[in-house]
Amino acid sequence: MHGLLNNAEARWVKAAVAAANNTDSNSAIIDTSGYESVMFVVPVTASVATGVAKIQLEENDANADAGMTVVDGAVASAVSGTTNDLASKVLVVEYFKPRKRYVQAVITSTVANQTRREMIAILVPLQRPAQQGSTVLAKGSGQG
Numbered sequence: 001m002h003g004l005l006n007n008a009e010a011r012w013v014k015a016a017v018a019a020a021n022n023t024d025s026n027s028a029i030i031d032t033s034g035y036e037s038v039m040f041v042v043p044v045t046a047s048v049a050t051g052v053a054k055i056q057l058e059e060n061d062a063n064a065d066a067g068m069t070v071v072d073g074a075v076a077s078a079v080s081g082t083t084n085d086l087a088s089k090v091l092v093v094e095y096f097k098p099r100k101r102y103v104q105a106v107i108t109s110t111v112a113n114q115t116r117r118e119m120i121a122i123l124v125p126l127q128r129p130a131q132q133g134s135t136v137l138a139k140g141s142g143q144g
Contacts, residue, residue: 005141006129013040013135014119017107027105027119029063032098037124039094040105043117044078047086051112053078055091059100068104071095080112 013027030038044053057074060067076093080086095103105119125131132139 002129003141003143005132005139007124009035009123009125009130009132011121011123011133011135012118013105013121014042014107016115016117017109018115023107023109023114025107026065027107027121029060029065029102029104030121030123031063031101032095032103032123033101034127035098035123035125037094037096038098038103039092039122040119041090041092041122042105042107042119043088043090044086044114045088045117046113046115047080047084048112048114049080049083049085051080051086051114052108052110053080053086053091053114054108054110055093056106056108057093057095058104058106059095059098060102061100063102065104068102069100071098071103080114086114 054077057071058068074095076091
């Protein structure tokens with residue numbers, strides 16, 4: 001039996017985003033060749049009432065920001081009802097069987113300030129066991 005480390009690859013793909021009400025910031029571009037799925041996870045650490053935190057996926061045939069197109073349905077969004085009600089929670093969006101080779105996540109904030117931490121991508125390879133990339137410092141696994 002294999003756990004997540006054998007079945008998924010983790011990557012650090014974006015630095016933290018400072019508090020802002022007009023953020024539009026892209027992750028690193030992920031080459032999905034050899035993968036069946038990619039999921040992006042971004043923690044929200046602070047929010048101001050009425051602010052909107054959003055993560056939207058884009059794709060391209062080329063490894064370039066220019067020409068990226070929105071992936072239909074691959075969006076996660078939350079509206080802050082009261083100050084910090086989104087804090088200590090995450091936005092998560094997955095793209096299963098990407099149509100184009102290159103994918104990136106775009107995080108935005110509008111209306112009022114939102115603060116987000118580093119973004120992580122989790123990829124499911126077609127071939128297993130998964131090989132952890134250069135952004136993974138160390139790994140460990142236990143079994144009860």
